[in-house]
Amino acid sequence: MQQMIKIKSLCKSFGSFSAVNNITFDLNKGDILGFLGPNGAGKTTTMRMLTGFLKPSSGDVIINNRNMKDNPEICKSFIGYVPEGAPLYEEMTAIDFLKFTAKIRKIRKENLEKTLENVINLLNLKKILFKKIDTLSKGFKRRVGLAQAIIHNPEILILDEPTDGLDPNQKNEVRSLIRKLGKEKAIIISTHILEEVNAICNRAMIISDGRLLLDDKPNEILKKSTSYKSIYIAIEEKNSFDLKNEILNKKISKDVSVRNNQCVIKTNNSKSVKSNLDEFIKKNKFTLKHYSIGKGSLEEVFRRLTSDE
């Protein structure tokens, strides 16, 4: 697996405030990393150091085996970046702006037309090419922002809240684009929309107060959720409170609660709870109104980790 980014003990302080505190991680080709954290957790600061906008107080950013400190221009040439809020030169037309970026990204004259055409088609920008950016809708502005980031076909793509402020259709478009690009690149997206991580990422990180709390695959993170493999059950014969009491009496599980008229039985991933419950239902010939097994909730893990701080 080709290593694209290596972050070593990255720290950034502003005066006495420590925004990023000793973050270390690697990113390989094919990784789509979801960067999660509450507002002010240090996501944007970390991304700004990765892209060379901010200098770290200490630690190293290695892009494609080169240190950002020593070779900023080479490192930056591997990266496509959409900063927070996707700022653009609004007085320019979309096409002039894209041409400007392409030239600065050293795309050769003979390839310029083709490159522009590709990116225009990929992001569906044909309609608005000759319009000034300040007259475009938020969705189109975001697409122009993405277009400038991928125009040079970078190996690394860093997107700071790429779907923020978009409507559900636009969010979907951006997500499917990221998924499509993700096979060939290493991508980092920061977001506080947790469903986004499930939808597009194959790796997730939770940071809070500048510290890295968790770095794992989204489905592994789900396993850390207390609702992972919990049993949600409701029966015709009894209301959920009576059922809860009976389950407690029979010592099937010690952790039972009632939510939305269903009993929620925490299994802590133990198979015996499930088999004991199944047996209990069968023996009493209860008719099931509802029976499902919890998939775990990223939101719950996120809340637990970040509100403990």
Add this chain to the structure above:
Amino acid sequence: MSNFFYSSYLIFQREILSYFSTPIAYVFIAIFLLLSSLFTFYLGNFFELGQANLSSFFEWHPWLYLFLIPSVTMRLWAEEKKTGTIELITTLPISSSSIVIGKFFASWVFSSIALLLSFPLWITVNYLGEPDNGVILASYIGSILMAGAYLSIGSCISALTNNQVIAFVVAATISFLFTVSGLPIVLDFFSTWSGQILTDTIASFSFLTNYSDITRGLIDLRSLIYFITLICLFLYTNILIITNVRD
């Protein structure tokens, strides 16, 4: 090195286009031409002097530039910081110095275009009499150089803030100090208690002193070096600010 010039050129091109794609350029040029003509004809007594030269046009330039140039430079960096585009441009694979140089030259060329659009005045004096066109050429060069110095100050100050009003006021104040340090009233104040050397040093740092030498047709190497050194100094500081100070 060729990379540096190419990147600077691309930044320059983008900036120049952005001046002319907004009303800024047209408003600036119109106000500059209007005010410089007013100063020439009313305060400078162009006709009453009865001389075929443009000295009454050029002598007001330091005072015009004092507030017109900061109005050009106030947005150079402050706007990029405010809108966040500074993050876009400084994460492109180009050096900070090429961005500073590209922006500066765009503002310089833009101001020079405004100045050169005063050419009907030059045609008028040539129609009315026989002016010394060498002196006029020297004056244009002097005025452009001085504009460059004001621009470099303004650009550097703009890089320190994301507030355009602050950028304007601070740049205008610093420019004012560089201008008035050559006025007799300031120099007299110093000469009453300090030696001649200090007074001369202060005078030699004034835009007025160096500029008036040139507009008399005397392109003194010292004045050229003065303006060019000042421009380089402020641009260098500008590069340091952009490279090291980010909010």
